Amino acid sequence: MKKCIFVFILILNNLQTTVDQLKKGEKAIIVAFNLDTIPLKLIEMGCMEGHMVELIQTAPFGDPIFLDMNGTHLAIRKEMAKEISVEIIEN
Numbered sequence: 001m002k003k004c005i006f007v008f009i010l011i012l013n014n015l016q017t018t019v020d021q022l023k024k025g026e027k028a029i030i031v032a033f034n035l036d037t038i039p040l041k042l043i044e045m046g047c048m049e050g051h052m053v054e055l056i057q058t059a060p061f062g063d064p065i066f067l068d069m070n071g072t073h074l075a076i077r078k079e080m081a082k083e084i085s086v087e088i089i090e091n
Contacts, residue, residue, distance in 0.1 A: 020081035028086035046070035
């Protein structure tokens with residue numbers, strides 16, 4: 001019951017989103033991702049549930065986006081970032 005209430009509060013506070021919706025400098029915790037669309041290499045580089053991700057920069061036309069994913073700097077396409085659900089960390 002507590003978990004359901006917590007998820008409901010997160011949704012009400014707009015704390016859950018996808019990586020492509022993060023703003024520059026915003027940090028979040030990965031809560032879910034689609035194993036069918038996320039390459040194994042990305043998982044090996046730190047894209048796992050519970051790991052932190054921060055948007056470092058967006059390319060001039062918005063794609064790709066540059067991330068710090070659990071200490072690893074990488075660039076991914078926005079289409080892939082849409083498949084990674086995160087919970088924003090409030091500062």
